[in-house]
Amino acid sequence: MPADQDPGYAFVVLLGDRDDAAELAGILDRLRGGARRCPAVIVTPPVRGLAFFADAIQQPDVDIWWSAAVPADAHPVYLIMHDGSLPDWQGGVDGTFYVGAPDAGVSGHYAACPGTRVFLCRSPLDFAVQVARDFWDSGVFDEAEAARILGVPPDRAVDQSHPTYPPQALADAPERSGSRPEASRRQPAPRGGAVRGGFLRPRRHGHRPMSDGDLARQLAGRGPTIVVMGSRKGGVGKTSFAAGIAVVAGTVLDQIGHSACIVDANLANPDAWGQMHLPTGAATVRDVVAALLANREPPPPVHAATPALACYPEGREPCEYSRTEIRRLADHLRRRHTFIVVDMSNRLPDPTAGPEAAVAAYWLEEGDVLVLPTTASRSDFDGVLDFLDVGGLPPTVVPYIAGTSKRLRDNPLTLQYLEAIRSRAAAVVEIPDDANAVRLAGMSGVPAERLSPSLRVAYRALTEAIAVMPRVGGSRR
Helix, strand or coil, X not given: CCHHHCCEXXXXXXXXXXXXXXXXHHHHHHHHCCCCCCCEEEXXXXXXXXXXXXXXXXXXHXXXXXXXXXXXXXXXXXXXXXXXXXXXXXXXXXXXXXXXXXXXXXXXXXXXXXXXXXXXXCCHHHHHHHHHHHHCCCCCCCHHHHHHHHCCCCCCCXXXXXXXXXXXXXXXXXXXXXXXXXXXXXXXXXXXXXXXXXXXXXXXXXXXXXXXHHHHHHHHHHCCEEEEECCCCCCCCHHHHHXXXXXXXXXXXXXHCCCEEEEEECCCCCCCCHHHCCCCCCCCHHHHXXXXXXXXXXXXXXXXXXXXXXXXXXXXXXXXXXXXXXXXXXXXXXXXXXXXXXXXXXXXXXXXXXXXXXXHHHHHHHCCEEECCEECCHHHHHHHHHHHCCCCCCCEEEEEEECCCHHHHCCHHHHXXXXXXXXXXXXXEEEECCHHHHHHHHHHCCCHHHCCHHHHHHHHHHHHHHHCCCCCCCCCC
């Protein structure tokens, strides 16, 4: 960044620890000394760390803060500690990133991130050293004052005790952003089949997170969409995913006057998503179907989490449904809701294999998108592949619950399974393993994403992946 370009800079301190952030901001302010040849501000937002980019609930506060604290023509320079999900957010953000890392092993995470400098970091002073060296020539910092305070020679020779890697050129970054993060971060994701065969973490390069309005319009623009949640076996989090994406969709659709619903089609365990704690006496799927067959107005559904999320639970008495009954119910739901999530039994779809497998088959005939969750276990991977062997499936998204064990994630067999699934599914979305939040949600009667910021981000990404799935020739009947 040559000095004659004279850009203004905004150094955004995103260290999560409050004391560390204050210390770094203070050091940088002192390093400027009497040098004011280039305009620069040093700011510390109230929301820091990955949450500055990823926490959807706090984004309105971030945007208000940004408008007040950061000049419109300043080039942002983000100072942040390494987080495994950070590279997935950088693709939609203008600016330069200085990423402090605990060891050299994380440098590969940022290989595809232009305008990013990764360096070993043990304290806020390490950030100050890297930034001061790179911006002396820009006129932001007083070279003599910086050298005096930092105790380093002003020749910017690499300090081998704090090596920088990889040597990606800061010149690759945009010279001037001219916008706050919200303006570049929230753009519609690719449409149609652009994600086919892809592997998505909660965010990825080229997959820019949508704003609430963009996501709502994307969902509404598809027309009524039935999302069927399937699995061959239990224990993969299917019910939590169903509730999570239903809450996300209902929340954003409410802003444009549309609604979402969640339907319990799990005949073997009909209170599986009872974590929403619906009131006693709520109208069941059986009640609605009976009214439709009698040409009566069905009873209204109850609502949970948001006024735009209707819930259709199932009764606990044994029941079964015909293809015609499921079709009548699907038509009824399409007339009333934009986004319909159906939580099916843990069975492979087969009209001849009993009530649970038959209902799964009938709902798949109506479904526009299939979601098949999996954990990093051989039996769960095999279950997904068995399901994908079923003919005539709609576009399929596989949420992959990535375990906390690096040995398990990087195991050659795990990678082989994921590659096989990626080759046959439309998209794979990596989900953090937060089993404790899911269990606590069940005990507390609230959706899991309310207790886990990482799950909230992941469910949002999963909903966006569903929203951009291709429509398959209109009706699938």
